[in-house]
Amino acid sequence: VRGRGSKSNANGNGGGSLPPGPTGLPLVGSLPSLDPQLHVYFARLADRYGPIFSIRLGSKLGVVVTSPSLAREVLREQDLVFSGRDVPDAARSISYGGGQNIVWNPVGPTWRLLRRVCVREMLSPAGLDNVHGLRAREFRATLAHLHAQAVAAAPVDVGAQMFLTVMNVITGTLWGGNVGSDSERAAVGKDFRHLVAEITDMLGAPNVSDFFPALARFDLQGIRRKSDVLKERFNQMFARIIEQRISAERAGGEPPAPDFLEYMLKLEKEGGDGKTSFTMTNVKALLMDMVVGGTETTSNTVEWAMAELMQKPELMAKVRQELDAVVGRDAVVEESHLPQLHYLHAVLKETLRLHPALPLMVPHCPSADATVGGYRVPAGCRVFVNVWAIMRDPAVWKDPQEFIPERFLGGGEGRKWDFNGSEMDYLPFGSGRRICAGIAMADRMTAYSLAMLLQAFDWELPAGARLELDEKFAIVMKKATPLVAVPTPRLSKPELYSA
Numbered sequence: 001v002r003g004r005g006s007k008s009n010a011n012g013n014g015g016g017s018l019p020p021g022p023t024g025l026p027l028v029g030s031l032p033s034l035d036p037q038l039h040v041y042f043a044r045l046a047d048r049y050g051p052i053f054s055i056r057l058g059s060k061l062g063v064v065v066t067s068p069s070l071a072r073e074v075l076r077e078q079d080l081v082f083s084g085r086d087v088p089d090a091a092r093s094i095s096y097g098g099g100q101n102i103v104w105n106p107v108g109p110t111w112r113l114l115r116r117v118c119v120r121e122m123l124s125p126a127g128l129d130n131v132h133g134l135r136a137r138e139f140r141a142t143l144a145h146l147h148a149q150a151v152a153a154a155p156v157d158v159g160a161q162m163f164l165t166v167m168n169v170i171t172g173t174l175w176g177g178n179v180g181s182d183s184e185r186a187a188v189g190k191d192f193r194h195l196v197a198e199i200t201d202m203l204g205a206p207n208v209s210d211f212f213p214a215l216a217r218f219d220l221q222g223i224r225r226k227s228d229v230l231k232e233r234f235n236q237m238f239a240r241i242i243e244q245r246i247s248a249e250r251a252g253g254e255p256p257a258p259d260f261l262e263y264m265l266k267l268e269k270e271g272g273d274g275k276t277s278f279t280m281t282n283v284k285a286l287l288m289d290m291v292v293g294g295t296e297t298t299s300n301t302v303e304w305a306m307a308e309l310m311q312k313p314e315l316m317a318k319v320r321q322e323l324d325a326v327v328g329r330d331a332v333v334e335e336s337h338l339p340q341l342h343y344l345h346a347v348l349k350e351t352l353r354l355h356p357a358l359p360l361m362v363p364h365c366p367s368a369d370a371t372v373g374g375y376r377v378p379a380g381c382r383v384f385v386n387v388w389a390i391m392r393d394p395a396v397w398k399d400p401q402e403f404i405p406e407r408f409l410g411g412g413e414g415r416k417w418d419f420n421g422s423e424m425d426y427l428p429f430g431s432g433r434r435i436c437a438g439i440a441m442a443d444r445m446t447a448y449s450l451a452m453l454l455q456a457f458d459w460e461l462p463a464g465a466r467l468e469l470d471e472k473f474a475i476v477m478k479k480a481t482p483l484v485a486v487p488t489p490r491l492s493k494p495e496l497y498s499a
């Protein structure tokens, strides 16, 4: 066990002792034993070394926090010091250099402006209300598509379908729903899904350039080259959409709907908010944030919820009972029904407890040496908060491995387990100033999606298929095997399914 009293360097200068942790080998540290299921591997090490441990991966020092009280120290009490990011090599290109978007920007005037633009203008509950019609249209289109599948008794890849829906809603909110025909949009959607999956796989994959920054310029695994290619494909798509909008404006005619792109282009024209500039690169980097940060996270959550419920028919029956009482079968579920669907919300909370979309969040990076749990955490190291393990801690959660939505009903045993990171033992969206920027959107989209899937259809596995709940870590938590199921209509009249 390394740690106590050790004087370390390479992200660990100065006095005090580092958190304990595996000794590892000279030069490579613990790299040879690294498990791709990083969240599980870190949880195992926490069992051995305690709720804060350090791990050397190449020349990089990682510090992993696995308890509510230490998460509080990092995310709340020392929020500002810990709010930096250690930008992985794979993210440099897709974030337009790291300083242009929200996710990978250090906290500072640009990050503040970008977050304000998103959280206030687009992703606030009021901003979302403004584009309620767009979501309703997209959901009706999905409903009609699923009905066609149901009539043909064709299996549906639930995650893929939800990805398309979420992506259409997000891109519609960003730049309006007017990009091409339906078939063109479906093709773009498929393309997007592959691109986003490739990006999240790349961000979750071990990269020599991150472990040995001195070797980064050689790009030994070719990850940066791949990331440049992916970024360019997005970039061209964004550039085309922006160009279309600007030329439509120049040509006069109907003013465009007041969507997010419109707002951003106005801000760009004005050169920012007076304190910080806002450039066309920021516009594209923000579009990237929303498309990459908002799609898989949301659609995977819905897929996990469906898989859990299909595994437990008695819970599925409870969701249906609530839907039948609130909506019935003679109408289609609408967003206005969502506040009354308490059990459904509890199902989603429990899904995010067991299967948080970002099990290690997005790693933080202290801007100065700090002390956590009595140990020294050096500036520049990579700090992981293992929310996956915290939300399965038997000291906090009764039967932590069991899927029990009821624990979130009746005020959650007197606790305020919400999405705002108020309690440090439930933080699927993080906590503190870097908390997820898209909570309101994620909340509505997951609830609306799950409600629609379950109110309008019964779902069964294709003959001979087996349901499993294995995880695959790739920065975003995916289901190792996609959930494929066959829908059967359950609304009273076929006309209800038409878009």
Ligand code: HEM
Pocket (backbone or CB within 6 Å): 102, 103, 104, 115, 123, 170, 289, 290, 291, 293, 294, 295, 297, 298, 301, 352, 356, 357, 358, 361, 362, 363, 428, 429, 430, 431, 433, 434, 435, 436, 437, 438, 439, 441, 442, 446
């Ligand atoms: C179920 C869905 C989602 C989950 C569980 C989730 C969770 C998270 C988490 C854990 C973080 C990192 C917090 C940290 O580093 O401390 C994050 C960051 C972020 N999320 Fe989400 N997210 C979801 C959906 C969305 C959506 C729909 C959007 C936007 C459309 C979005 C945009 C962002 C952005 C921009 C950040 C970076 C914030 C920053 O670095 O300041 N997320 N999210």
